[in-house]
Amino acid sequence: MSLIQVQMFSGRTPEQKRNLVRALTDAFVQTVGSTPDAVDVILTDIEKSDWARGGELFSDKVLGG
Amino acid sequence: MSLIQVQMFSGRTPEQKRNLVRALTDAFVQTVGSTPDAVDVILTDIEKSDWARGGELFSDKVLGG
Amino acid sequence: MSLIQVQMFSGRTPEQKRNLVRALTDAFVQTVGSTPDAVDVILTDIEKSDWARGGELFSDKVLGG
Amino acid sequence: MSLIQVQMFSGRTPEQKRNLVRALTDAFVQTVGSTPDAVDVILTDIEKSDWARGGELFSDKVLGG
């Protein structure tokens, strides 16, 4: 069993998420061995106002990350 | 101290969540020993469009999990 | 699909862990509905020197939690 | 690299979150050594109806935590 949890900024489309979970699962299976059905992926959207680096929220940065 | 974090598909009613946290806490206390007040439970709802198995989102599966 | 992640102090026996995962799974299935095979449980042991409440590590408390 | 993930009850203002991430980052840098840019902070709001202690949701408690 393997679990891949992704936290990323909000705003990806359903099609991007669909492609992402397939690509992550393929990446896992091809590099460490497993079957696709043994890989779960959970996606979590994070707002830029809830993620900081260097003590500053990304929503406050002039250039986002 | 003990922390139980649950990720599950969205859609459970308040009454189901109320019963769930009580039952999980009881299960913990009865099997490994502790007091109920030392057990925290945090519930997180996950949309089927954010959870995949086998590289496919549950929202895309003909039969959900 | 459902995922239950437990963080608890180290020291439980294999038999306690065996009973715990069964009891948590039963608690989940009986209160919110699901099948046992759709429930994953991951246990993580935490040392008392890595868990704090009130700004004090449990390893430093006169009475542990 | 360091990652600080905070789960707290919903309801904090943007200004409180802005101050929180700065203060947590400062606390980290000053006590264990690092540079601010090497510290990420992710904030997650939890509803009182999704957090329990003692088997009871905080939304059901007469006095919240």
Added chain:
Amino acid sequence: MSLIQVQMFSGRTPEQKRNLVRALTDAFVQTVGSTPDAVDVILTDIEKSDWARGGELFSDKVLGG
């Protein structure tokens, strides 16, 4: 910023982990857009005696997952 956290059974070699983080990062960048430097990956090994499905630890199953 994006964070990919992987929980998997123990036993992968350093070379497998090296390939895994590269492949996951590539998968992320190619499907949802980002730069590699904006993607962190954290790997966590889980013992089969700490992961259960269907209420049974994988260490107790006749056939592991």
Added chain:
Amino acid sequence: MSLIQVQMFSGRTPEQKRNLVRALTDAFVQTVGSTPDAVDVILTDIEKSDWARGGELFSDKVLGG
């Protein structure tokens, strides 16, 4: 209730961890309001061979992060 989970590279001393949990708790209480006893902190050590940025493990980088 509030939960602060920290993932950081291994190698901090017990005294550094003791100072860290106190400073993080103080930072939380002073910026968003709460009592220290309502703040839990859990520390998790991560090896540089289990954390990657830019698709490369920190254990493989010429200069660590």
